[in-house]
Amino acid sequence: MEALLTSISTVALAEMGDKTQLLALFLATRFSSKLSIVFGILLATLLNHALSAWFGVEVAYWLPQDWISWIVGLSFILVGLWLLIPDKDESADRKVLKYGAFGATLVLFFLAEIGDKTQIATVLLGAHYGGVWMVLLGSTIGMMLANVPVVCAGRWIIDKVNAKRTRQLACLLFLIIGVVTMVSPLLAK
16 A cells, blocks of 8 residues: 555656646647547556556566665655756657547657656656556556646646645655665664
């Protein structure tokens, strides 16, 4: 249950103001079928984050056990600090838009997530918790919590949410998770 709740909260907060959230806003203004956009985000996230969580579990399997908490903890801290840097809206490839709301969203969201903060967070969560399913479920719920309202209410929500404060809160959460991850094995001895 801890893996699920931590994955939901860290990914939802990390997604605030992220380029994929800006992409969701762009797609919502471009296409009228909001449901197609939501399903495109869902499928792209499931595919991308399943691979990410699996990769995290595999990397953790090959690393010496006493290194994992330090590597994952420091990585969480680095991602937390990275969250303080706002993303810029990268214009979507116009050629992909011809595939309609679902196809364009699926392709663009999957590609935008590669190397993104939320993908890296999912890799780290997979490595930390040593399991794919709860991390995948939590990270997907977190992505949907952050993006579905943007698709449905778009600009109004973006204008109401203080992106800087949200990034600061997400940074703090990642820093706490990072420190706890590094310290908890020391306390268990």
